[in-house]
Amino acid sequence: MNEELSTFFYVPVGTMMLAIAFPAILLPTPNRLITNRWITIQQWLIQLIMKQLLSIHNTKGLSWSLMLITLTLFIGLTNLLGLLPYSFAPTTQLTVNLSMAIPLWTGTVVPGFRYKTKISLAHLLPQGTPMFLIPMIIIIETISLLIRPVTLAVRLTANITAGHSLIHLTGTATLTLSSIHSMTITVTFVTVILLTILELAVALIQAYVFALLISLYLHENA
């Protein structure tokens, strides 16, 4: 069991690059207007998600739309592909998620502070707080603002890693139980199936949440 847990910390760099690049193969570029079923459904899904995500932005904020679409697709696809047996999900590594979260968060907050300083600082104090609470609130809001990139990265890492760990552990339990008492493996196998369903949902939802939060930070600051 220990060696299987340690696989989450041993990073094979060569296959990691393949794992990050592989989702691009699943997103073909159409060279015609009426495409095959795969591309049609992809286009429909992207339209569905992006309408929700981009409806709050003004014209200047919409220049981020390609970034957000790429983000959603990358995180969603890599999470889903990580669920396959013997595959690797790069989003389980904190390095990958931090290197996505910190630049994106900085890109939303720093221009906001530079060009619209008053509005950005005003976000640190919600409306209608009593006078004596103001110093505390400012400190708390500043800390929460500065900790956002860390939360973005750690949320994604923890969710995906936890899901993978659960599935692996339950799978190992199924194997061990099969030699002890074969009938209980039905219970554990059903658990594995349910966990897989959950993981599929979590994979997609986490991608959406990541992009949504970044678009919210963008909307607040710019």
Add this chain to the structure above:
Amino acid sequence: MLSRVVLSAAATAASSLKNAAFIGPGVIQATRIFHTGQPSLAPVPPLPEYGGKVRFGLIPEEFFQLLYPKTGVTGPYVLGTGLILYFLSKEIYVITSETVSGAALAVLVIYAVKKYGAFIGQFADKLSEEKIARLEEFKQSCIKYAEDGIDFEKEKQAVVQKRHYLFDVQRNNIAMAFEVAYRERLHTVYREVKNRLDYHISVQNMMRRKEQEHMINWLEKKVVQSISAQQEKETIAKCIEDLKLLAKKAQAQPVM
């Protein structure tokens, strides 16, 4: 682009080449090679209507056809079973927790594809058909717009052919207006002249009448003047006598 930089540098370096700066860009444009062949993507070949046939959703039919001459129908199945058992028994493929998770994923995927596969395919086809319908409608509306324009133009050309009717009617109208004006003026002239002549006639009539009345009055006055008082008394007495006789006659006859 670099050659343009070289040419301009050469022009500034040598004063005799100053004219070359004007010829330079034109020469570059003339020697540039443009696309002379067909564009590589058009026309796009049509999409196949059905995908390649597969068995078990993974293995293409061509593999079975490949092995059919040598091993018959059961050949590929025996090969597959043998390979799987070989890998398992020799532990080339080790059963780990990944196997269990892979099995769970396989169960899920097969269930989803069998249950919802056709529905998703129809949904995708419906999306494509809606897109085609929108494009077709736009194309038809463009064609209709052009056809309406053509009909309108033809109509206007036909109308222009019949313009002379309008001009004839207008000409007739104007002629009639002229005629009416001329007749009105003629009638006015006639009336005025008749007025003058009537005036002269009535003046003459009035003069004659006045003369007649004057003469009659003068005659009466002279006659009345000429009657003496004696003659008047005699005439009145005679009239009274006649009236008395008439009254007696009237009394004698009964009133009817």
